[in-house]
Amino acid sequence: MKIVVAMRQIADLVEELEVDASGADIDREFVKFVSNEWDEAALEEALCLKEAHGGEVVVVGVDDVDFDQTLFGALAKGADRAVKLSCGFEGWMPTAVRAEILARWLKDEAFDLVLTGVQAADDLDGQLAGVLGARLGLPHAAVVVGLEPDGEGFKVTQELGGGVTLTSHATGPLVLGIQAARQAPRYVPISRIRQAMSAGGIEEVEVEAPAARAPRVTRLFAPEAKGRAEMLGDKPSEVAARIVELIRAKGAGVS
């Protein structure tokens, strides 16, 4: 079984995001970029499948900021190959462009599954699994929380909301947007990542950035504070007293 995992970087949402001078993109100069957390779930699921059933895991993605770190992390965790598609693209990359770049590379690769994260925090023009699935002409499914080989194909479980899940049998190859892996993404010690770095091993492929139709962002802005919370300060003892008072005033809970 050969599993391709499509990964990418995303602005770290823990940090404050600022809008750049154009007014239509985040200021990419000062923000930290990290691996998309749902892609990490996709990688974990791929590694678990490989451990249980054998096969090969190939991690691939467009050369985003600090993407090497994500690729070395994936190699340290057990991926067999790591591929970086370099195209010199700068700024916000629409999903349609990312899907086109990946599709062009995938046409020369045989695979059973392409796994990627269910979403990314800036996929304004749609989630990758569906767009890539359509571009490759393959069945696809998103919000996937379960995946098992089953006869000639795979059993795929998706979440439908409200805790209801749907299990289907699909014949591959498939493109799946992973919501959660069967276990939390594994931790890999920094020493193993360093080993992967010194061993090298990232395959770099030059690609052209294709043109694709995507919405034109005219303005990026912080949401208007509508029902902004009344702030209680940040001194724990005072805040705690106020919270207890507020809960008691509701006549609920506190004895």
Added chain:
Amino acid sequence: MAENDVVVIAERVVGGYPDVTFELLGKAKEIASALGGEVHCLVVGDSEGHECLGASDHLHLVEGEHLWPYNPHAWESAISALLSELNPRLVLASTGTVGIDLCGALAAQSGAMLASYVVDLSVQGSSLMAVAQLYGGKLMAECDLGDGPAFVTAIPGSFAGLAARVDGVADPIAHRHDGAEVRMRHVALTEPEKTGVDITSEEVLVSVGRGIGGQSNIELAQELAEVLGAGLSASRPVIDQGWLPKAHQVGKSGKKVKPKVYLALGISGAPEHLEGMRQAELIIACNTDATAPIFEVAHYGTTADLFDLVPEILDLIGG
């Protein structure tokens, strides 16, 4: 003129039609009227209960092999076939399962524009303009979808004021679609397990998010819940990490809760979470990031560290 028409994909994969279907119909009427087009509503698979979709000018009921229960591959094929007949200017869906599963693919196939996570939509001149929520709700993007065909997936609740539930449909149009090439087969639809945990019945909820840091810290929140006589709930990342079982999850993919008091600890407030708890009577949020979206729906907030705050509350109420 078909090229000015608006299509709503009615998402009903289990149970009845969700509120968002009527919100989309309301928005569709507004946009169609501005464009001089009509509103079509697509129902795929089981058409039970379709009478409530009377706000549309044309209701299309698509039946066929593999279309019920929900089957992404079969639905995509059926919707794609019907859309190429209707050739609309705009297709509206929600950012629920169908929107995330199918709209990216449908838009890509037809070369249409797509905007996801949309909270506002209008016609300006010849363009469709959308406002979408990005970066976990931290920023909004106003974007131009141009003057050609477009797909929009909207966040439930965004067009609530326009919700158009109209009972009575004159003449639904029946379609048949038996896609022979369907490569997905239904296996099972599974309802959530009954675990004895019912966070929807609690008067007070102590709810933890990613900020709780790890499974070993859940105990602290559990202790607070116990002394408050509260239930313990969590946001999606906590469940995905396996720190608490699924029955504790608040949000679109978990449970919708309306307690008297909702104490959110280390929860940033992603749209998926807010959808499940914004109707709580009193929301108190604790998050060290002063810009976290949770403070937009909370009544009271603090940027104190939860690991300093919780022990103080425990001290006060004798934990």
